[in-house]
Amino acid sequence: xxxxxxxxxxxxxxxxxxxxxxxxxxxxxxxxxxxxxxxxxxxxxxxxxxxxxxxxxxxxxxxxxxxxxxxxxxxxxxxxxxxxxxxxxxxxxxxxxxxxxxxxxxxxxxxxxxxxxxxxxxxxxxxxxxxxxxxxxxxxxxxxxxxxxxxxxxxxxxxxxxxxxxxxxxxxxxxxxxxxxxxxxxxxxxxxxxxxxxxxxxxxxxxxxxxxxxxxxxxxxxxxxxxxxxxxxxxxx
Numbered sequence: 001x002x003x004x005x006x007x008x009x010x011x012x013x014x015x016x017x018x019x020x021x022x023x024x025x026x027x028x029x030x031x032x033x034x035x036x037x038x039x040x041x042x043x044x045x046x047x048x049x050x051x052x053x054x055x056x057x058x059x060x061x062x063x064x065x066x067x068x069x070x071x072x073x074x075x076x077x078x079x080x081x082x083x084x085x086x087x088x089x090x091x092x093x094x095x096x097x098x099x100x101x102x103x104x105x106x107x108x109x110x111x112x113x114x115x116x117x118x119x120x121x122x123x124x125x126x127x128x129x130x131x132x133x134x135x136x137x138x139x140x141x142x143x144x145x146x147x148x149x150x151x152x153x154x155x156x157x158x159x160x161x162x163x164x165x166x167x168x169x170x171x172x173x174x175x176x177x178x179x180x181x182x183x184x185x186x187x188x189x190x191x192x193x194x195x196x197x198x199x200x201x202x203x204x205x206x207x208x209x210x211x212x213x214x215x216x217x218x219x220x221x222x223x224x225x226x227x228x229x230x231x232x233x234x235x236x237x
Contacts, residue, residue: 089144089153091134091224092200094216100227105129106138107235110151113171114178121182126236127192128178130228131199134221135177140170152177196225 063081091100106129114132118125135153136142148155150173159167164176181199188194188206197212198205200221205213212222 089135089148089200089217089221090137091228092217092221094220096220100224101231105228105231105235106133107232109138110170110174113174117175117178121178123178123182123185124229124233126233127225127229128174128181129232130225131177131181131196132174133228133232134225140173141168143168149173150177152181154180192229193222193226197222 110132114128115125117123118128132138132151135148136151138151140151142151142153143149144153146155149159149167151170152173154162154164154167154173154176156167158180159165159176162176162179164172167173167176181195184195184198184203185192187203188198193212194206197218201213201215201218205215205218212219
């Protein structure tokens with residue numbers, strides 16, 4: 001069984017031992033790997049297995065690898081069916097160690113739906129890509145502890161408001177998310193930073209604070225969406 005994330009504390013390891021059938025052989029074979037983006041992975045799986053770039057400290061995927069090993073990892077697996085155990089906003093953690101200038105982009109994912117919907121609502125498709133990357137790392141099945149769902153992490157009330165009946169349907173989610181994002185851009189007179197702050201914290205918070213709210217999460221989110229926006233824009237040229 002494999003776990004990926006920050007270094008496990010003694011308490012965390014103790015808690016895991018209460019719920020998982022660890023064997024002495026398994027414990028002896030666990031290796032610690034530090035990845036280039038700051039992820040620390042504990043694994044008993046053979047080395048050399050491929051996985052995509054980090055999808056955030058708060059995401060846990062459960063899957064069975066090609067060797068039949070049940071695996072829990074922050075890296076979404078290639079070529080495997082998986083369950084999302086937990087997900088929180090990918091770009092919101094202030095102390096994230098992901099290098100936002102270099103982390104791999106998801107160029108080409110849902111490209112047709114993004115471009116079509118972006119044209120309809122007159123939103124830069126690169127901004128849509130940036131928001132999806134920041135919200136869910138392009139995981140259409142992401143569900144947060146607060147109930148936000150899908151690629152653009154729509155809350156149930158927001159999904160209903162923009163006409164989305166199934167927020168885990170990728171095309172519906174994109175259309176609803178872009179609709180809402182366009183509304184935020186319009187409400188903030190085209191100011192992308194304020195619009196993305198409102199997307200994260202709500203327009204009410206932006207109004208109350210007269211700008212980007214003084215929340216570490218929101219400020220980190222706005223900055224990272226800006227970096228990703230520029231990178232997706234350059235990638236499309």
